[in-house]
Every structure is written in C-alpha cells, then in structure tokens.
Amino acid sequence: MTATENSAIVDQVVAAPTYLADIRFFFRPEDVDHMATKGIELGTYDGVRSNALAIHAQTAPPNAQMPPDAAGKWSAERSQTFRNWIVSGFPLGTVTPVEPPPDGQVPTRLRKDVTTLSDAEFDLLTAAFTGLMARPPEAADSYFVLAGKHGLPKRWCLHHEDRFIPWHRQYLRVFEDALRSVPGCEEVTLPYWDITTELPDRLQHPPFDEYVLPADPGAAVTPNPVTGLFPYTTQRFPVADIAQNMTGFEVLADLATSLSQSVWGASDVNGYQDFSIQAHDSGHGSIGPTMGNPNVASYDPVFWFFHCNLDRLWLSWQTRVGATTLTGFRTTLGQNTDWLTAPFNELPPFSATTEQMIETEVSYDRLDLVSPAEGVLENLSGSMEAARTFAFRSTDPVSVRVKGIHRLNIPGSFVVSLLADGETIAKRFFFQPDDPRECATCVHHGIVNIDFRMTQDRLLDRTLSVRIDVPGHAEKIGTAFPLTQAGSPTINARLLVQEA
Incomplete structure (x- = not known):
C-alpha cells in the first residue's frame, strides 16, 4: 500500500x-x-x-x-x-491488516493445494517429478543435483538468518523451473501441502513417497567426505505420527504466532521471522528422520510441498502487513537492513539476491488473511523504552526463552523440552546437520535461543526444568545431551509488554 x-x-x-x-x-x-x-x-x-x-x-x-x-x-x-x-514519542505501534489489492492480472504461476489438483493436473505433476528423478545423477538439472544444493554435497542453505526465507523462495523457483523443463510439463507449478491437514494420500505413493539416492551425496564433500549415507532411501514417520508430532512441537501454534506479527523481526529474537523459522524446524523434525536431517532432507519429495506451504504463508504475512513490495517490506524492519543490499544480499549458489525475492510473480489459490475489522496484529516484546507508555494484559502470553545454546557442540538436530514437575509441557525441534562445525552458516550463528510462548497457568506454582535431546544419536550416546556441554544455557522468563 x-x-x-x-x-x-x-x-x-x-x-x-x-x-x-x-x-x-x-x-x-x-x-x-x-x-x-x-x-x-x-x-x-x-x-x-x-x-x-x-x-x-x-x-x-x-x-x-x-x-x-x-x-x-x-x-x-x-x-x-x-x-x-x-x-507522542515516535510510537512504533502495530499493523492494522491491509486489505489485499484486487486481482489485476492473471498470475503467471498459480500454485494450488495438492489435494485440490484435478486428475489431469496431478498427472502432469507426477510426470514432471518422474522425469526429473530419471535424469542421470550427474546432470545439472537432475533431481539428485537440485536436492543436493540444500543438503549434501553442497549444503548451500542459509538456515537461521535473515536470508533463510528468501533463499527458499528462490530455491522453489529453481526447482519449479526444472520441473517445467521436463518435456510436456512446461506449465506445471509446484503445489503445497497445507500442514493443518494430515499428509495427503497423494504424497504417499510413487514418485512422491520416497526417493532412492542414485549416488553417494557425501563422497564429493571436501575436505572431509561424509560417510554412512549410501545406499540411502528417504524415510518418513507414519501419517498419524506426523500429525501427532506437529501437535507436540506446536508447529501450527508457532505458525499462527508468526502470522500475527507486525514486524519481520530476526531469527532467535522476535517477529514473523523468529516464529516462522522455529515452526519450520519443528515441522522438519515432525515428518521423519530424513526431513529431520539437513544433509538429506531435500531428497524427500515431501520437502518441496512442505516448503511451498511455508512460502505461501510468508506471502500471506506480506499481504497482511502491506509488505509485498520492497518499499513496504522495509517498513517492517528496524536497523537490520544490510542483508537487502550488496554484498550481504547474496543467495548462493543462485544469481538472485534477497531484495529480488520480496516481490514475486507467484500466487497461491489461497492465502491466510485477516481483515482490518478483525483488529490489529501484535507487537509484543520483552522490553521497551521507559519513555513509552506500556501495558501488561492478563491474556498476553509468557515468554520462556532457553538462551545461549552452543549448537556447535551438539551433534545434529536436537529437541529442547520445557518440563513442569517432570512433565514435558512444550518442546521445539532445532534443525541442523550432524556436523555443524563443518557448516559455515552454523558456525557464524553458533549460539541460538529457543522460544516458548504459553499462558501463565501452564507455569505458575510448578517446578520447571529444561532438557535437550539428540534423537539421531540414541544408539551411540543416548538421546539426552548434557546442558553443560551445550554451553550451560540460561532461562529468560518474562511477561510480554506492548505499547498502551
């Protein structure tokens, strides 16, 4: 606007x-x-x-x-x-949801819910995936090479930082272009899986149910090849378990919180980005051992439908807050704008840059929107300038942050649980490779936080504790990981404040 x-x-x-x-x-x-x-x-x-x-x-x-x-x-x-x-002291305030502009033109790329595709559309999608997977593994436009850009052998993905969400938007575009390069599939678009519903039956049959790696993805890693991932077939949890995990990790709650934010924020700090990335991580961990491991997650075909939905939700948020243009998007930022300009805006290995990802010609058959009549979005925080008026409301959640986790000491993706009287009342999944010290992005963002939001009644008058588990190492070291070896993280518990 x-x-x-x-x-x-x-x-x-x-x-x-x-x-x-x-x-x-x-x-x-x-x-x-x-x-x-x-x-x-x-x-x-x-x-x-x-x-x-x-x-x-x-x-x-x-x-x-x-x-x-x-x-x-x-x-x-x-x-x-x-x-x-x-x-009045320059109040930041909150966003009143913006009415989406009327459709002015036919979208060049319309992505749909995979369950609503016609039989002809689904057959076309099947042909595109089958054709991509059939290409020689050394071909630059093969499924194997494209998936390897995210995980092994390339590991380009920029997790847990400002470029993360724009990187995935471009990655989906590159993958969709590859699907369109399959003869006869020039008009195909990538559908999404709405994770508020169970994993669709359509994604439980070939070629979407699994992928058998045709070559060793770790052999080409330099200077230290990664072993133990060949031969390899992608794996998922049973459908009912996936749904239960999504509930246990509160993935949908984090997504709802992300969509209610007035500001873009920062990973590990606040705003749309923090809760969206946290939901992303827990969503990966909910789906299965392959999706829970960044080294191989993108080889599971469900990866693309899962991330297409996250891009749909980002566009939903952009539309809600009037941030579908670069100018509008920048208004939701604070001081941290360097990642939108050279040389900090690169999205390797792609030529596109972050600011080019804010505006998109892609549209979706459905966005998750709210109207101005439904009220403003939130801008809750843990601190505020004393010069401003502020308020605590009984309906506002409590923020419990497990702060200062040294992720580089933890071998692989891990689960952080908050316990009350010995009972797990909340948990989150953190998505990282088995060898985070070999990942440049992991090293650059080596200390991380996990945020829990909940009503006060879940916490008051109870004995609280924190636990870290590494589920991928149950057979080697057990799942429990000592907090002292994770940097002895601290607990930051606070009532959230907002401008009055």
Missing part, C-alpha cells in the same frame, strides 16, 4: 498515530530512493525516527522543500499527523 492509496491517512489528521499503522505509508518508493542517495533512510522505523525533525521541517506546508515534485507534497493534515507522532 502507498500513501496515495491510503486516502484516509493522507487526508485526515490522526490524533494518536503510530509508525506501523500510519507513518510508514507517508513515504513513496521514489521518496525513499531519492533520499537514500543522500544518506537519509526513509524506508524504516529507525531511519524515520532519527530524521523526524528534519523530515517535518522539510515537508511542512506551505513552503515545503520536500518532496520536490508537486504531486508528492504533504497536505496540512498529513503534516499535523506526523507532528503528533513526534510529540
């Missing part, structure tokens, strides 16, 4: 404006780009706040200097709203 599209904000004085609900719409893409060349950031909360007095002076009618064009000049009402925002 742009300022000109939001006439209610442009033409009426808002007595108690906030950045996310009002101020961010005051700056057009051309305004942001023009001032960026002068070293002034108008695209983010931190940038607008730090330049607020100068912005007000330069834009106030009747003798405004900025924007330089007549069409961009601020009305007296908008200027007064901006002044009110300054006087």
